Amino acid sequence: MEENHSEPESKPDQKNSNFLPMAVVFVIAAIAIGVYLSQQKPATHTTNTSPAIEITNEKSSDTVDTVVNTYKDGDYEALGQYTTPGGQSEIGLRIKLEKGIIIDSSVEIRANDPPSRRFQQEFAKNYKQFVIGKKIDDLNLTKVAGSSLTPKGFNEAIAKIKAEAKS
Amino acid sequence: MDINNFTFEATGTVWQIDIYDPVSKKIKAKISDLVKSEADNFEKKYSRFRDDSWLRKISRLRQKSKLPKDAKTIFDLYQNLYKITNGIFTPLIGSFMEESGYDSNYSLIPKISLHHPPTWKNAIEYNYPYIQIKQNVVIDFGAAGKGYLIDIIKNLLKDNQINSFCIDAGGDIYVNNHPTGKMQIGLENPKNLSEVIGIIYLNNASICASSGNRRRWDKFHHIINPQTLSSPTDIIATWTIAQSALIADAMSTCLFLVDKSILQNAYNFDYLILKKDFSFEKSSGFEAELFLKN
Incomplete structure (x- = not known):
């Protein structure tokens, strides 16, 4: 689904909970700030000569669908506010729930100043990986097609290099 | 069940x-x-992570050698994919993988100078049931x-x-x-x-x-x-x-x-x-x- 730049429609199916949108927006805003900060990094990182090691966390922290198990199906929307170096900023979020799982979502870019708009656009392009997807445990799947389990030696070598890079 | x-x-x-x-x-x-013995045999033939594998041996020897019975299927596939992808899919990426650090010791630190892998023509003479590796290369069947x-x-x-x-x-x-x-x-x-x-x-x-x-x-x-x-x-x-x-x-x-x-x-x-x-x-x-x- 495309990101939504237009004004929000009237709230179509806002069921009996205000907590859910707040919880989701809190997570989304945290990610947005994370995106914002990670955008800032390269400029201050030019003197770092250690090898750039990236490693995927086996069990990354839970996304929001564990929070929402008790909520009714339907569409929800909310605004998130956060503070940037350029002042207050705002981002809109709409999600669609089915059986307690977010099955679709869109972000509304509401920032006015160019840097914040740019970060929100970047966020809108990349946030879905954090909110769409279903827990393997919840689906009772016994088989998953994916990248191979990394051999032990590889992981140990990565850990060693990271330790050396820090010392 | x-x-x-x-x-x-x-x-x-x-x-x-x-x-x-x-x-x-x-x-x-x-x-x-x-099954386990078949898997072990397979690695003895084709692993680039085993120094004693058949594939590493023929790269060291650089002599005309007879291919194992099951080699035709995989060599034919790699040869055809090399051709239709204009060399972008190549078993010779193994040499570069080692240079870049993905070697059998998992050093994971790239060498200072990295080289493009050689072309199939310059490195491999494949004519089933024979093969000859012509330069010091690492063949990788990882894909x-x-x-x-x-x-x-x-x-x-x-x-x-x-x-x-x-x-x-x-x-x-x-x-x-x-x-x-x-x-x-x-x-x-x-x-x-x-x-x-x-x-x-x-x-x-x-x-x-x-x-x-x-x-x-x-x-x-x-x-x-x-x-x-x-x-x-x-x-x-x-x-x-x-x-x-x-x-x-x-x-x-x-x-x-x-x-x-x-x-x-x-x-x-x-x-x-x-x-x-x-x-x-x-x-x-x-x-x-x-x-x-x-």
Whole structure:
């Protein structure tokens, strides 16, 4: 689904909970700030000569669908506010729930100043990986097609290099 | 339903074989021994991580050598894919992988100077049943070797009257006559390994996946373009379905490197390509329930 730049429609199916949108927006805003900060990094990182090691966390922290198990199906929307170096900023979020799982979502870019708009656009392009997807445990799947389990030696070598890079 | 299964390590990952046919303990033990010994033989022939493998020996010897019986299938595939991808899919990437740090000691630190791999013509004289390696190179079958071993084990099971089974090589899977008619398989979310982005239903076919998420070092992951000497970043994962796991495995890597139409003209397979913004492309035959929206 495309990101939504237009004004929000009237709230179509806002069921009996205000907590859910707040919880989701809190997570989304945290990610947005994370995106914002990670955008800032390269400029201050030019003197770092250690090898750039990236490693995927086996069990990354839970996304929001564990929070929402008790909520009714339907569409929800909310605004998130956060503070940037350029002042207050705002981002809109709409999600669609089915059986307690977010099955679709869109972000509304509401920032006015160019840097914040740019970060929100970047966020809108990349946030879905954090909110769409279903827990393997919840689906009772016994088989998953994916990248191979990394051999032990590889992981140990990565850990060693990271330790050396820090010392 | 009782499921007999056994696991072992090979090709750098954990393999699990599930047998759904009713079999005695004795038969299961026999099958398990046969499969493990086949996997071990395969690595003795084709692993680039084993200094004593046949493949490393012929690179050191640089003499005309006779190929093992099962080598034709995989050499033919690599030769044809080399041709249709203009050398972008190449077993000679092995030399570059070692230089860049993905070697048998997992040093994971690139050498100061990195070289493009040699061309097939300059390095390999392949004329079944003979082969001669002409320079000091490292041949790497990492992009399809695991799929080939799945096919070999599949045939071994069938030859031993096992008809209903699943082979899972760390996320690359073949399922034969599943008792439920079709096996339900999740598609791993490469950005959150406790999640799936969809479900497929599979029988008498193989699904293989590739993703740059696990084997990463320096600026590389395990798929490297020999022309740019870099790992593709616009695609974050691919899934492919084919009758043969060898084909499915090779295609899942090739999709990172060349346009899908080149591959579809040459091989029968279905695909799902996940891009870094979580948009996707899939072939019409890739029948999955996806939790993604384009």
